[in-house]
Amino acid sequence: MKALLLLGCPEVAVQTGLALYVAHKLKSEGIKTVGVGTASTLGLMAVADPQHAYIDSLINLDRCIDLLADHKAHADIVFGFIHKDSGIQYLASVAAMTDITPVAIVFGRDAEDLSSEVERSIHCKILWAKAVHNPIELKKKIDEVGLWAAVLKK
């Protein structure tokens, strides 16, 4: 199984830590992880995980969209890390192109409003918290999900 971690602009501190934590959980279940984002986002991931202990591979956002649109890549599950409207739009696009019910992890100061907009826009599982610097509340919500492989089968 393969999971895409669709990362937003890296300006909100919790994103990189949360993404690596989700990747850790997925890898422990034997799910391959691919980080998707802009050059600066991927740079942060590459520096934080130089041995690919958590993220198996990284791919540029536009390149990933091209591959998915042309059906040259596939994923079994997609996680969208959202702290802006553009994050919703990218996750909605990937969901439409892959026909996958994704998981939205929503954070930042506008997390409540953004999670409502995600709910209106995308059929998906939503985990959200007004987290900017402290990822613990979202980590707990991620842990409460249990095994992602089980979520995939639903």
Place this chain on the structure above:
Amino acid sequence: MGGCIEKMNYEILLRNVSFKESSEYITKNAQEIYYVEPGYKIFDKRLIGTPPIPIGVGQDYIILTYVKPCYGSFVLKLPRDENEINKLKTAQLKQQKR
């Protein structure tokens, strides 16, 4: 004509807005509206957004939403291109004429 958006003579009608705001602007202001799915390629660029994505067409223009990951949605006005409009007519989900 046709080609990469960045190299074209475009005008920014709205900047740093939400996708919802940009879609509403296009549907209110364009003469004709075509709707496409995310990933649709126009002027060599994949469109991003919650489906269906509106594209506005007028006598001398095409207007569309360009989503930038860090900056939100931009409404761009580009010169009308018959090849792109013919592609749109084939690909559209629905068409609404004003």
